[in-house]
Amino acid sequence: MRPQQTFTILGVETSCDETAAAVVQAGAGQAIVRSSVVASQIAEHAPFGGVVPEIAARAHVELIDGVIRRALDEAGLGWTELDGVAATAGPGLVGGVMVGLSAAKAIALARGLPLVAVNHLEGHAVSARLGGQIDYPFLLLLVSGGHCQLLDVAGVGRCRRLGSTIDDAAGEAFDKIAKTLGLPYPGGPALERLAEGGDAGRFSLPRALLGREGCDFSFSGLKTAAARVAEGLSAPEDRRDLAAAVQAAIARQLAERTERAMSLYLAAHGGGDRRLVVAGGVAANGAVRRALSAVADKAGFSFSAPPLAYCTDNAAMIALAGAERLALGLTDGLDAAARPRWPLDEAAALANPTHVPGRKGAKA
Numbered sequence: 001m002r003p004q005q006t007f008t009i010l011g012v013e014t015s016c017d018e019t020a021a022a023v024v025q026a027g028a029g030q031a032i033v034r035s036s037v038v039a040s041q042i043a044e045h046a047p048f049g050g051v052v053p054e055i056a057a058r059a060h061v062e063l064i065d066g067v068i069r070r071a072l073d074e075a076g077l078g079w080t081e082l083d084g085v086a087a088t089a090g091p092g093l094v095g096g097v098m099v100g101l102s103a104a105k106a107i108a109l110a111r112g113l114p115l116v117a118v119n120h121l122e123g124h125a126v127s128a129r130l131g132g133q134i135d136y137p138f139l140l141l142l143v144s145g146g147h148c149q150l151l152d153v154a155g156v157g158r159c160r161r162l163g164s165t166i167d168d169a170a171g172e173a174f175d176k177i178a179k180t181l182g183l184p185y186p187g188g189p190a191l192e193r194l195a196e197g198g199d200a201g202r203f204s205l206p207r208a209l210l211g212r213e214g215c216d217f218s219f220s221g222l223k224t225a226a227a228r229v230a231e232g233l234s235a236p237e238d239r240r241d242l243a244a245a246v247q248a249a250i251a252r253q254l255a256e257r258t259e260r261a262m263s264l265y266l267a268a269h270g271g272g273d274r275r276l277v278v279a280g281g282v283a284a285n286g287a288v289r290r291a292l293s294a295v296a297d298k299a300g301f302s303f304s305a306p307p308l309a310y311c312t313d314n315a316a317m318i319a320l321a322g323a324e325r326l327a328l329g330l331t332d333g334l335d336a337a338a339r340p341r342w343p344l345d346e347a348a349a350l351a352n353p354t355h356v357p358g359r360k361g362a363k364a
């Protein structure tokens with residue numbers, strides 16, 4: 001790899017229900033997003049109350065070429081100005097992952113560009129760096145629809161898992177509880193809107209794992225309790241107060257477990273690197289951000305979250321992860337596999353698969 005300061009990377013993301021492409025320039029300083037195109041499939045999946053894998057894979061095939069074209073056009077760049085192409089290679093819905101990864105491989109082959117196969121979770125891990133300079137190491141709370149974990153991030157490809165959910169992910173809990181409140185998919189943002197101005201103290205909900213050792217999460221008890229309360233409610237202000245209580249309970253648990261992870265993190269890094277980062281779709285939630293920011297303040301940590309557009313799935317974060325890998329000379333062959341499961345900290349996931357493992361191993 002020739003030594004160079006800045007890399008211009010095309011990123012491609014197709015692991016769930018967003019078909020996305022972006023061009024990012026990244027080097028020693030602040031990353032610059034030249035374009036970030038996200039074609040959401042929410043309308044296609046909404047009638048089914050969640051993402052239907054076959055519909056997603058087909059929609060990715062239809063959208064991918066146009067989305068990549070738009071990303072280059074909006075960046076004002078041609079193929080020859082790119083230094084590499086990065087695509088999500090997992091974890092995710094494998095039919096969709098294959099679409100984006102195959103498109104990236106075709107571009108790499110046709111244009112003679114290096115390919116970087118990016119772990120979607122690593123994309124989320126670097127996403128806050130799209131908004132400002134954040135040095136490694138940092139403590140990361142990754143909260144999305146499919147994942148809920150605390151990670152000690154020492155650098156690109158160097159993550160240690162400190163805790164993860166033993167049942168649902170935080171976004172999954174938001175989505176399922178929103179459904180019992182009659183809200184449309186995706187439930188997280190809808191529940192946040194409903195909760196506005198609500199009285200979070202009116203309904204008491206269980207505080208899972210409170211005071212329990214370690215930094216794992218659990219949301220299934222909250223989900224059951226909220227469903228039971230929701231059954232008896234119909235007045236708009238009752239639903240609003242329940243939404244506020246649910247949001248506060250999720251934010252409280254995330255903050256409490258993060259506070260515990262801080263001491264594990266400090267034991268590894270000492271006091272000089274007190275940085276907390278939140279990423280993933282749930283990082284868009286205002287109550288969650290406020291609760292984490294308060295915990296960070298108390299412990300003397302800086303607190304960063306990605307710009308709102310880069311909390312939920314996007315390709316700018318995949319391009320940035322690709323640029324950081326390329327700068328380290330980490331590239332992949334055209335035989336790189338699409339992986340439905342691909343934990344960031346493979347050693348920890350194998351030793352202690354807290355998220356119920358399937359036949360092929362731990363998901364997260």
Ligand code: KG4
Nearest residue numbers: 144145146171188189281282284285312313
């Ligand atoms: O990161 P993401 O786009 O996809 C995954 O990789 O899973 O996260 C999507 C999740 C969904 O569960 C969605 O309901 C949740 O993030 N989410 C929110 C908010 N915006 C998105 N949850 C709570 N409040 C929000 N404002």
Ligand code: ZN
Nearest residue numbers: 124144312313
């Ligand atoms: Zn995601």
